[in-house]
Amino acid sequence: MTIGREPFERIYVAGAGSWGTALAALCARAGRQTSIWSRGEEIAGQINEEHRNATYLPEIELPSTLRATTDRAAACEAEGILLVVPAQAARDELVALREATGGAAMPVALCCKGIERGTGRLMHQVLKEAWPEALGAVLSGPSFAADVARGLPTAVTLADPDESCGTRWLGTLATETFRPYYSPDVLGAELGGAIKNVLAIACGIVEGRGLGESAKAALMARGFAEAKRFALGMGAKPETLAGLSGLGDLILTCSSRQSRNMSLGYEMGQGRRAADVIAERRTVSEGAATAPVLVSLARERGTDMPITEAVAALLSGELAVDEAIADLMNRPLKIEG
Numbered sequence: 001m002t003i004g005r006e007p008f009e010r011i012y013v014a015g016a017g018s019w020g021t022a023l024a025a026l027c028a029r030a031g032r033q034t035s036i037w038s039r040g041e042e043i044a045g046q047i048n049e050e051h052r053n054a055t056y057l058p059e060i061e062l063p064s065t066l067r068a069t070t071d072r073a074a075a076c077e078a079e080g081i082l083l084v085v086p087a088q089a090a091r092d093e094l095v096a097l098r099e100a101t102g103g104a105a106m107p108v109a110l111c112c113k114g115i116e117r118g119t120g121r122l123m124h125q126v127l128k129e130a131w132p133e134a135l136g137a138v139l140s141g142p143s144f145a146a147d148v149a150r151g152l153p154t155a156v157t158l159a160d161p162d163e164s165c166g167t168r169w170l171g172t173l174a175t176e177t178f179r180p181y182y183s184p185d186v187l188g189a190e191l192g193g194a195i196k197n198v199l200a201i202a203c204g205i206v207e208g209r210g211l212g213e214s215a216k217a218a219l220m221a222r223g224f225a226e227a228k229r230f231a232l233g234m235g236a237k238p239e240t241l242a243g244l245s246g247l248g249d250l251i252l253t254c255s256s257r258q259s260r261n262m263s264l265g266y267e268m269g270q271g272r273r274a275a276d277v278i279a280e281r282r283t284v285s286e287g288a289a290t291a292p293v294l295v296s297l298a299r300e301r302g303t304d305m306p307i308t309e310a311v312a313a314l315l316s317g318e319l320a321v322d323e324a325i326a327d328l329m330n331r332p333l334k335i336e337g
């Protein structure tokens with residue numbers, strides 16, 4: 001396998017939130033001709049004129065070569081697209097991009113971590129339906145936007161069923177401080193990223209409620225057990241779950257209140273209603289939308305996911321924190337696995 005040959009030289013980033021802006025800055029600094037699409041004129045103007053995204057990544061000076069646009073036609077010039085909108089907006093964005101590019105067979109790296117409400121589809125399945133000609137890959141793993149934008153060392157998974165396209169993505173994204181590892185396992189990479197967001201809400205609740213570090217460690221380990229049970233049942237590979245996009249991202253997201261999912265849980269643990277916290281935020285907490293979908297998928301498949309069930313019930317207000325803890329602790333004793 002020859003890694004890193006023939007990078008995509010022209011990149012279009014769909015979404016100018018924190019992660020889209022960090023990835024666009026990474027590509028531009030690596031010398032790629034990079035354009036970033038924003039829904040709003042204000043952010044596009046700021047990026048072009050002040051080299052800053054004051055709404056989503058205020059501390060970071062962006063490269064002056066990065067061009068922002070509100071016109072999806074810019075995607076026609078690209079050799080590769082990074083899709084970085086919230087998971088619930090992915091389908092509409094992909095349909096619009098397909099139209100803008102005339103249904104080109106474009107490499108598209110899916111960077112959102114979530115499962116679609118209503119359909120239960122993963123992002124690569126949404127891509128297949130919304131833009132069947134596109135060549136899908138998944139970029140996932142432990143990576144806070146602010147860390148990547150600052151150039152702090154980061155390692156992630158780039159999953160692509162097509163090895164030659166995957167290695168082109170590696171060559172496109174790799175820098176001295178950003179290290180993507182190749183995997184063919186798109187399903188595993190996606191499931192790890194989507195499920196850890198739900199588990200991070202649970203860890204936040206434990207921290208917000210002051211239940212202690214032992215409880216948090218137990219929750220992470222049992223959460224990982226249920227993530228693995230579900231993902232392996234779907235056909236994901238165990239090594240992907242144990243890797244950066246699975247365990248790696250679970251550890252990061254459950255450990256830091258820099259995570260929007262973890263901090264949402266923290267506020268819930270402090271007694272706030274999830275809906276109120278979500279309503280006052282500008283940024284997305286993907287786990288809140290993914291939790292109920294994951295519960296439905298797990299029930300359909302007969303997979304036991306008690307922590308995910310508890311998070312969904314807490315988010316909807318059906319259950320109080322203390323009731324959820326008591327339910328989890330009083331489940332029948334069983335063999336670990």
Ligand SMILES: NC(=O)c1ccc[n+]([C@@H]2O[C@H](COP(=O)([O-])OP(=O)(O)OC[C@H]3O[C@@H](n4cnc5c(N)ncnc54)[C@H](O)[C@@H]3O)[C@@H](O)[C@H]2O)c1
Binds near residue numbers: 017084
């Ligand atoms: N921020 C991170 O550190 C990080 C890291 C890795 C992965 N991700 C994933 O990347 C995805 C995007 O996260 P983010 O952090 O950039 O979110 P964000 O909340 O910072 O920004 C979301 C962006 O999407 C746009 N958007 C919102 N609704 C939209 C719609 N209906 N149609 C089109 N655009 C819409 C917003 O205007 C904004 O530009 C999420 O799935 C997240 O899990 C984030």
Ligand SMILES: O=P(O)(O)OC[C@H](O)CO
Binds near residue numbers: 142144259260
């Ligand atoms: O802020 P969060 O919870 O969306 O997490 C960001 C990234 O997914 C961490 O890898």
